[in-house]
Amino acid sequence: MDYLLPCFISCLRRTTTTQKKWKIVFFILIIYGLDVVFCQAQYSIPEEMPEGSFIGNVAKDLGIDINRLISGKARVVTKGGRQYVALNRDKGNLVVKERIDREELCKQTTPCSFSFDLIIENPIQLHRVIVEVQDINDNAPKFPTVSVNLKIIENTPSGTRFPLDSAVDMDVGANGIQNYALNPANPFKLEIHNHADGNKRVEIVLQQDLDREERHELKLILAALDGGSPKKSGTVHINISVLDVNDNAPICNQTLYKVQVKENALIGTHLTTVNAVDADGGVNGQVSYSIGQANEAARKGFEVNSGTGEITLLQTLDFEKESSYLLYITAMDIGSLSDTCKVMIDVVDENDNSPTIQLMSFSHTIAEDSPLGNTVAVINVEDADFGKNGDVQCKINDNIPFKIELTVSDYFALITDDLLDRENIAEYNITILVSDQGIPALHSNKTLTVKISDVNDNPPVFMAEKYKTFINENNSPGVAVLTVKASDADWGPNARMSYFLDDSDVMGNSVSSFISINSDNGVIHAIRSFDYEQMKSFTFNVTARDGGSPPLSSQVVVNIMVQDQNDNAPQVLYPVQTGGSLVTEIVPRSADVGYLVTKVVAVDVDSGQNAWLSYKxxxxxxxALFEVGPQNGEIRTVRQVTDKDAVKQKLIVVVEDNGLPSRSAVVNINVAVADSFPEVLSEFTDFTHGNDNLTFYLVLALAAVSFLFITCVVVIISVKIYRWRQSRVLYQSNLPVIPYYPPGYTDIGVTGTLPHMYNYDVCMTTNSRMSDCKYSTLGGKSVLVVDPSFTETMQRAMKENQLFQDDSSELSVLLVDPSFKETLQRAMKEKNFLDDVGSSELQKPPNNDWRMPPNQRPGPSGQHRFHTLQQRWTPYEKSRAGPRPEEAGAGAVGGTGPWPNPPHRSRTAPGSDGCSECK
Known part of the structure; x- marks a missing residue:
């Protein structure tokens, strides 16, 4: 930006006010829209300057630093042709490189100038320099011929005009022809006619009648003068011969002929025919045609038939050198009378020049993250043709992320038009096609190869969205399970893959304890052996990371399914197969065909076809009597059961899975064909040979249940009678009710539903289950002592109620009512608390030999059942005929004693097994 402003100011100094406005707009567009800077400088020098002559200081005029010219390798580029100017980088001067001839460069065109481009690189700067070549008077006027011979009839009237060929001066402007002079002036006068094209036509006009007898020959000198300093001139001698009378001059049919000829027309091509008519007859009426005034190129390029007036082409035309020609055709009769007509020949441009492409600057490699509008190359395109034939269009091949734009003049910039992606296309062959507007159009092309450098802009991509694989259970540790593969569209280190396991939990353990992955090739190995019954599948993530900077990564879900192997045999759920007994099913003799005897139920912990079970x-x-459903395991009768069928039937059913190899289980089923239960029992002992205990247990269970039932009924009746008698004794006696709370016991509240008078309390200490009751004899009386504090409490209570006769330390019991003593002794004797009323020995605790384990207790509390389709009499311990033996013993110990318990709430020691409250 530092070099733009001086350049722009320098350009403004050499422009008009209107041009300054446009250049300001152009400068703003350059700053905001272009990468290449353009500026223009203009110089004016005279032609024919010697080589090395100073033209101007381009560095100063364009505002460019000398160091910039040197570092940017500034150079002068001429668009074809000769290079007239050279650049001195050290000083920034432009000097003449070779002789400049304005007439050779521009011919008659004015003003005359040539241009060239000053190119500076890094960054690229383009500057247009225009050099105007000023004309100097280095050419004198020149007539086409040295002398002109005219024949004039003597009776030529005054005012007759005789056209002469004009002189040609290669100089222009003031240095061109300014005037003509005729010497002597009589009998003719000189007239000069200016044409619109700047040329002058010279005629001499007869002022006096000629008299051949007086003077048959006249000599005149016509001089052409230019306006240079010093002036230069050219002359032509006019020799006039006075002829005999020929009083009619030829007359052209038209004064102007216009002809168009293509520049590639063949030599000899007929262009037009000039026609003039002379009213004279005979020889005086014969007209001849000739090319009069014309430049040297026109005289060499065309010819006219003197007899017919046909104009033909003598040489090939080139529109780029000369676009038009003007011929003056003189029609003259034999008497030298003549008329002049003009022939305007316009050369039609043919599209005979192909456009040219010149590469000014080019970057061979660009990064794939290059921004839009990044300049790749600067191209100069030219066409020497004119008009549409010289209008060029520049384009590139389609479907590429580049476009070409016109910058200034004939310069085009190749820039990026879309985001680049090396992974799609790593190299572009850009064909620059240039065509003109001619018919047919001519083309030129140039191919540029642009390579795209890689950027790590693509994450790894796995070959599958989700990986799923199967592994057989009981696999060997270290076996390869699966290979995950990821690819990266980048190149080189940006595409180098590494694989990692994402840390996650599988059944409470790290996934790395089950599998591992090779970081280089993505092969997943099993670390341990899998068991389908414990784990059927597990899922984890694998990360693939490339080697770019910064690296990019992606994840994929891997699901490993453990395939089942037939490593488990079927398990029979029903009938239950135990070592001690077998299930027996009863089939009545009245069973019809298809009677359902039982159903074998089995499962297989395997899955799939390994768990498909079949029964046989x-x-x-x-x-012939039974069959098994192969799919459902139902055992049914095949025929009608008859009386001849044996009561004892033994079936062996095989349950087999569908695995390879298959596994199986055997089920033994006993079937009794009978109509009544006693019939089954009569055969049961022999029937269950090998399972003898089954009959014993069934009979024992039946007897135990009956015995317990009768015992429970007797005990309940006895307890009820006893409690009723106790309550009556306490009610009839006037003993005060003393609530007794032994120390260390808690009140658990009244939980019964009967009134207090029908309740009795059993209180026990914390570990009363583990201790036996002790008996003591005080004063010759047998008293049950449960706790040492019990005696003191009872003595204090009875003393306060005058139950003691005196304060003797020896405890005595005052029997207020004789029946009380008898009742108490009888109750204690019934509860086995005393061997006899007068015994002084301690009663021993009951023998524990009667205690039996739960499975040997009488009654239907065992686990053995008798199965039939008609009845199931196994109670599964849902009811109990009576309390457990240990519960009964505890109640006997803790629930009886020598003292009647008043009807108050029960107390339970903290942490004890509790007090039983009977109702």
């Missing part, structure tokens, strides 16, 4: 009857006492 392997062995049976009577195969």
């Amino acid at each position: 009857l392997q062995k049976a006492t009577d195969r």
Whole structure:
């Protein structure tokens, strides 16, 4: 930006006010829209300057630093042709490189100038320099011929005009022809006619009648003068011969002929025919045609037939050198009378020049993250043709992220038009096609190869969105399970892959304890052996990371499914197969065909076809009687059961899975064909040979249940009677009710539903289950002592109620009512608290030999059941005929004693097994 402003100011100094406005707008567009800077300088020098002559200081005029010219390798580029100017980088001067001839450069065109471009690189700067060549008077006027011979009839009237060929001066402007002079002036006068094209036509006009007898020959000198300093001139001698009378001059049919000829017309091509008519007859009426005034190129390029007036082409035309020609055709009769007509020949441009492409600057490699509008190359395109034939269009091949734009003049910039992606296309062959507007159009092309450098802009991509694989259970540790593969569209280090396991939990353990992955090739190995029954599948993530900077990564979900192997045999759920007994099913003799005997229920912890179970009857006492459903395991009768069928039937059913190899389980089923239960029992002992205990347990259970039921009924009746008698004794006696709370006991509240008078309390200490009751004899009386504090409490209570006779330390019991003593002794004797009323020995605790384990207790509390389709009499301990033996013993110990308990709430020691409240 530092070099733009001086350049712009320098350009403004050499422009008019209107041009300054446009250049300001152009300068703003350059700053905001272009990468290449353009500025223009203009100089004016005279032609024919010697080589090395100073033209101007371009560095100063364009505002460019000398160091910038040197570092940017500034150079002068001429668009074809000769290079007239050279650049001195050290000083920034432009000097003449070779002789400049304005007439050779521009011919008659004015003003005359040539231009060239000053190019500076890094960054690229383009400057247009225009040099105007000023004309100097280095050419004198020149007539086409040295002398002109005219024949004039003597009776030529005054005012007759005789056209002469004009002189030609290669100089222009003031240095061109300014005037003509005729010497002597009589009998003719000189007239000069200015044409619109700047040329002058010279005629001499007869002022006096000629008299051949007086003077048959006249000599005149016509001089052409230019306006240079010093002036230069050219002359032509006019020799006039006075002829005999020929009083009619030829007359052209038209004064101006216009002809168009293509520049590639062949030599000899007929252009037009000039025609003039002379009223005279005979020889005096014969007209001849000739080219009069014309420049040297026109005289060499065309010819006219003197007899017919036909104008033909003598040489090939080149529109780029000369676009038009003007011929003056003189029609003259034999008497030298003549008329002049003009022939304007316009050369039609043909599209015979192909456009040219010149590469000014080019970057071979660009990064794929290059921004839009980044300049790749600067191109100069030219066409020497004119008009549409010289209008060029520049374009590039389609479907590429580049475009070409016109910057200034004939310069085009190749810039990026879209985001680049090396992964799609790493190299572009850009064909620059240039065509003109001619018919047919001519083309030129140039191919540029642009390479795209890689940027790490693509994350790894796995070959699958989700990986799923199967592994057989019981696999060997270290076996390869799966290979995950990711690809990266980048190149080189940006595409180098590394694989990692994402840390996650599988059944409470790290996933790395189950599998591992090779970071280089993505092969996943099993670390341990898998068991389908414990783990059917697990999922984890694998990360793929490339080697770019910064690296990019992506994840994929891997699901490993453990495939089941037939490593588990079927398990029979029903009927239950135990070592001690077998299930027995009863089939009535009235069973019809298809009667459902039982159903074998089995499961297989395997899955799939390994868990498909089939059932078959392997062995049976009577195969013709039973069959097994192969799919559902139902055992049904095949025929009608008859009386002849044995009561004892034994079936062996095989349950087999569908695995390879298959596994199986055997089920033994006993079937009793009978109509009544006693019939089954009569055969049961022999029937269950090998399972003898089954009959014993069934009979024992039946007897135990009956015995317990009768015992419970007797005990309940006894307890009720006893409690009723106790309550009556306490009610009839006038003993005060003393609530007794032994120390260390808590009140658990009244939980019964009967009134207090029908309640009795059992109180026990914390570990009363583990201790036996002790008896003591005080004063010759047998008293049950439960706790040492119990005696003191009772003595204090009875003393306060005058139950003691005196304060003797020896405890005595005052029997207020004789029946009280008898009742108490009888109750204690019934509860086995005393061997006899007068015994002084301690009663021993009851023997624990009667205690039995739960499975040997009488009654239906065991685990054995008797199964039939008609009845199931196993109670599963849902009811109990009576309390457990240990519960009964505890109640006997803790629930009886020598003293009647008043009807108050029960107390339970903290932490004890509790007090039983009977109702």
